[in-house]
């Protein structure tokens with residue numbers, strides 16, 4: 396979502412003036428630090444980055460802080476770092492062209508107006524598009540700062556989404572990534588009058604777009620994975636067979652304290668359903684360890700779900716207490732060493748599982764969509780189920796879906812040859 400917010404800001408800036416991206420700090424007239432605030436570490440890094448940019452930038456260059464940390468710290472950022480020229484929240488990125496002209500402007504409202512999803516066009520990769528289908532989040536997960544920074548959940552009208560994807564396809568994108576905090580809760584609330592449309596119906600509308608070959612989405616919520624949606628996922632040939640099912644914890648009592656709305660058994664049941672309907676699907680997840688009151692037994696539940704589901708990708712984090720969240724006030728916080736030991740155990744077991752999954756790929760043939768030129772005469776792309784591939788090749792492979800056989804495996808990527 397942050398990557399898409401960055402594209403939106405670039406698009407809006409280009410509407411005003413011809414900006415160009417630069418890798419060289421000394422060339423920049425405008426430096427935008429687009430931030431995350433889900434965990435504490437990136438927030439701490441922000442202030443040291445501002446210091447580095449301020450020291451080495453052109454004297455006239457402006458610095459802006461945008462995104463979720465901007466939303467929740469607001470004016471405090473300018474108080475702590477007066478070299479910052481403006482602060483723009485995650486929900487306010489459409490106002491980028493206004494704040495660049497106002498010294499010390501702070502725009503962090505999480506109110507809704509339609510400009511929050513009305514943007515000019517810009518894509519960092521011509522072969523694929525990211526498209527928001529909803530903004531904000533209505534969940535009340537007790538660990539999570541997102542509802543406070545991105546505001547209430549609003550679904551974007553399906554006609555706008557279809558229009559945006561159709562335009563992207565006309566300019567070379569064969570693949571779309573649909574974005575939202577709870578994509579499969581799409582249709583819960585629209586900004587204005589809209590005919591009812593849920594996520595499954597939206598997927599069907601999008602898959603009718605001629606020339607669009609691949610649909611991905613992130614992130615869905617386990618609570619909204621009903622059979623109708625999972626059947627569409629399995630049977631619709633345009634939907635890539637990769638699904639993120641964020642677990643957070645395997646312990647039912649911890650899931651309750653997190654207000655996730657499902658139990659360990661519900662979660663396993665949904666993953667078994669995915670495997671039954673679509674055995675070729677790869678399942679990824681997010682796990683938090685060291686949530687307040689997590690006991691050894693709670694953690695063993697998480698390990699058990701890992702063994703049962705054998706997630707292909709795991710994004711795992713030590714719990715980080717965040718402002719504006721309920722769990723920050725919970726009294727039974729876990730010490731960092733215990734959380735660290737659990738994280739190491741979880742990650743090392745997952746690494747073993749991943750090695751087994753990847754080793755079994757040798758000789759397997761995948762349909763790979765190549766979208767990036769790499770150094771050393773190589774190109775990279777992804778298989779339908781989301782595996783990263785590298786092969787020897789040049790520009791002419793970009794934007795094409797081709798059959799590739801795996802000739803070498805590693806944990807993070809596969810080397811292949813054209814079949």
Ligand code: SAH
Nearest residue numbers: 433538539576641681682683712713714715
């Ligand atoms: N809407 C998504 C979450 C987006 S945040 C969902 O419900 O799945 C991405 C991930 O960051 C979360 O899935 C969670 O695993 C992690 N995360 C969120 N808050 C966190 C916190 N306070 N400490 C550690 N990890 C956290």
